[in-house]
Each structure stands twice: as C-alpha cells, then as structure tokens.
Amino acid sequence: MLVEFELIQKAQAGDDAAFNQVVLAYRKRILGTIARLIGRSEDVEDVGQEVFLRLYYSLDQLRTPEVFEPWLYRLTVNASYDYLRKQRRRNEARMSDLSEQQVMMADAAAGGKVSTEQDRRNNVKELVESLLSEIPEQDRILLTLKEVEGLSLKELENIYRVKENALKVRLFRARQRVLSAYQALGRKTGKQVVGSVK
C-alpha cells in the first residue's frame, strides 16, 4: 500500500485533502498502467482522470481499506476498457493494413531499418501494441496486467473477482493468439524480432 489506511478512511469520510493525497500517491503508477493498457500516450491523462473521478464517487462503497488497491485497479481496468471500446472503430480502420504495418515494424525492430535507439524503441512499442490489438480488448487488458504489469494470478483474482482457473484459461487463450501472430510475423520477416532488440 502506498498510503495509510487512515488516509483512505478520511477520504471515504469526505475529506478532500485526504483524497488529494491518495491521488498524488497512486497517480504515477496508475498513469503508467493506463499507458501500457491503452497504448496511446496522448489520452493517458484523460483516462487517468476518469479513474480517479470514478474513485471519488465510489469510495463510499469500499467496505475495507485493505482491498483499496484491487479496487483501484478494477476502476483502471474498467476505464481503460471503456476507452479501448470507444476507440475500436478507429482501430478497425487501422486494422485493414495492419499485417503490412506489422511486417514493417517487426523488420525495423529487428534492426533492418533502424537508425537510432529511439526509433528501435518506438518500433518495439508499436510491435507489441499491434500484437495486442489482435485479441479482444478485455483479453488485451488481462494479458497486459499479467505479462507486462507483472500482477500475480491472486491479484488478478481480486481485481476481476473471477476464479483462478477461469483466469488461467482466458490468459492461455489470449497468449496463444498473440504468440501465433508473433510467430507468423517472425516467419514473414525471417528474423528473430526480439533477438536484436536487446
């Protein structure tokens, strides 16, 4: 926990200064998670504000401060999912030429056309985001929380309020789809994408 339970209790009781402190404590972490979940840096703050707005209006429903973090993650997941769903149409338009883009990004990430370190990082970022766009938004979020954010199954169980086995099945399927897309890409480019990214 980044804050004391008492601070959360004060915020629950309507203390705006305490709420401010809670936001300041979690802001950076939540914005980072959102950035990796939605993949669009320009909208991260908007989604982050939506998360804390929802927190402000739902804080009184929180029964015990011990479950505050899973609660905050759940709000983050929901706000990110809502955002991704709204963006779906735009993404679908981009998907039409995605495979071509993916090949170019994988090629670039492998070092072929990369001129600077920043370009290479951008290409890896875009490659991961395009691979994640191959799966439905909900699975994308779940997989990112597990594989990128490094949350344990127990933590995910608390966030999603779903049994561990159900989560394992969803994660396995999502990962398999991403893996297939990645393998297909590797075969097209004929290179190890990650090998030269190190």
Place this chain on the structure above:
Amino acid sequence: MEQWNNELEELFAQYKSIVPDPDASPSFMPELWKKIESRQSMVVRIRRLTQVFVAAAAAICVVLVLFLGVPSSDNFGVSGTYVDVLAEIHPAENLTPLGIRTDNE
C-alpha cells in the same frame, strides 16, 4: 515453440521499460477537480429535478385521491347494487301493465 514463448516474454518485458510510468502534467489535479465539481453540480441538478418530480407526483396523487374520495352529487345516497336500484325505481306493480312478469307473480 519454447523459443517463441521466451521471445514473446522478452518483448513484453521490454515493452514495460519502453513505456515507463509517465509524470502527470501540472494541470492534472486542477482538471480532475474541475471534472469532480462539474459531475457534482450535475448530480445536484438531477437530485433537484427528481425532488420536483416526486413532489409533483405526490401532489397529483393527493388531488386524485380527493377527487375520487368525495362522492359526486349524481350518486349521492345511492346504495346497493345496480339491480337493487332498478328494482327501486321500477316497482314490480308498474311492470305488469307493460306485460313484464316478475318472479314474485
């Protein structure tokens, strides 16, 4: 297969370092509070509107109860069923000249 799995894991790990936790802009908190306040005023407006609606509905209910509760002058003093009222208005002896036979006869 194992190699692909490892590569994918590595790719995810790199992604986390490539997309670090960003610093919020200075306008983050003021904008957040602006959004909270605008939502609050909307909630207050909706609450007021709901109160007005409930009060109006209650007033209409009271008016309807009064209207239905007070007996009208047309049926004032009338009691019994429709058949009883008809029998009262048209006694059996008045019906005989009209050729209508009653059970009593």
